[in-house]
Amino acid sequence: MKLLDQLGITYPIIQAPMAGGATTPELIAAVSDFGGLGSLGAGMTAPAALNSQIDMIKTLTERPFMVNLMVLSDQDASTFDTSMPDWLTQYYREHHIKAALPDRPAQSFAEQLQVLYENPVSVVSFTFGIVSIEQVQRLQQLGTCVIGTANHPLEAQAWAEIGADAVCLQGMEAGGHRGGWLPESEADPLGLLTLIGQTRACTDIPLIASGGIMTGQGIRAIQASGAQLAQLGTAFLTTDESGINDIYKQALLDTSLGNRSTETRLTRLFSGKQARGLVNEYLLDFAVFDKKDELPPYPQLNAMTSPMRANAAKNEDAEHLSLWAGQGVTQVRQERAITLLERLVQEL
Known part of the structure; x- marks a missing residue:
């Protein structure tokens, strides 16, 4: 069976599950109702809130949609075992920002996954790690399709071996966090078409492609290379239904208007984990510290920089926000999600 039919969608378009509030129920429902696959980025969402959001999406659409979780161990999600970097402490001191840390750096993955056992959805995807074969089978027994995320062919093979229904290949062009977990995926990041080709040569698991795709022509290109579906993130960030704040949204739009540097990094x-975003003052000012061995790991550093990002949002300061964006960012438009979707389908 083709993946399009297995997922119950009409068009080969998945709206990427971007965590942090970007994927609102309204955006998800709009994409799913059109015939694509809307997705909830729930990796940073508390279990009770996740359950409520799933219920809300189910009231807005009867079509299939996806929920995405970040695979974290209990130890990683619950423990601060590194200190805040001196340069970050100094930044908070100089800018009079209270840098209080939460009790734990991330939500409990086990508790989030339990929500999906008790309140099943059509599709679940995972990023930042891999689950067990038993967890895959339990979800599938509930009627849920399971999709893994890979930045390297070895990661795709690992998902195939535990029986996942498909793998989303995320090329180095993609915005936001890289979903892989093996050292090989960090050492030599692969472009999307190269990643598809190398993966296709070692496994026949159905493939979804993600990274820099902004047009129907881009979707056709990845299909010609061996992927069945395309997952688009950055293109949806500037739609009316997107939940990102206006400062972030304007920074993205400014790249398309020639009012801001188009460089991503x-x-x-x-x-603490590799992610692609627009270059801003924060990335330039502290570039010397952007080394894996010198930074607290994810999710600890993510929690440590949260007060800075919250203060930046409050003060409408795009230069200290994480402006996640893929390399196709210059093609974003301010429009309704359905307008974007109609254009993509017309271009197919």
Whole structure:
């Protein structure tokens, strides 16, 4: 069965599950109702809130939608075992920002996953790690399709071996956090078409492609290379239904208007894990510290920089926000999600 039919969608378009409030129920429902696959980025969402959001989406659409979780161990999600970097402490002191840390750096993955056992959805995807074969089978027994995320062919193979229904290949062009977990995926980041080709040569698991795709022509290109569906993130960030704040949204739009540098960069400075975003003052000012061995790991650094990002949002300061964006960012438009979707389908 083709992946399009297995997921119950009409068009080969998945709206990427971007955590942090970007993927509102309204955006998800708009994409799913159109015939694509809307997705909830729930990796940073408390279990009770996740359950409520799933219920809300189910009231807005009867079509399939996806929920995405970040795979974290209990130890990683619950423990601060590194100190805040001196340069970040100094930044908070100089800018009079109270840098109080939460009790734990991230939500409990086990508790989030339990929500999906008790309140099943059509599709679940995972990023930042891999689950067990038992967890895959339990979800599938509930009627849920399971999708893994990979930045390297070895990661895609690992998902195939535990029985995942598909793998989303995330090329180095993609905005936001890289979803892989093996050292190989960090050492030599692969472009999307190269990643598709190398993965296709070692496994026949159905593939979804993500990274820099902004047009129907881009979707056709990845299909010609061996992927069945395309997952688009940055293109949806500037739609009316997107939940990102106006400062972030305007920074993205400014790249398309020639009012801001279009340079993006893979960085660990915001969270401790590689992620691609627009270059701003924060990335430039602290670039010397952007080294894996010198930074607290994810999710600890992510929690440590949260007060800075919250203060930046409050003060409408795009230069200290994490402006996640893929390399296709100059093609964003301010429009309704359905307008974007109609254009993509017309271009197919």
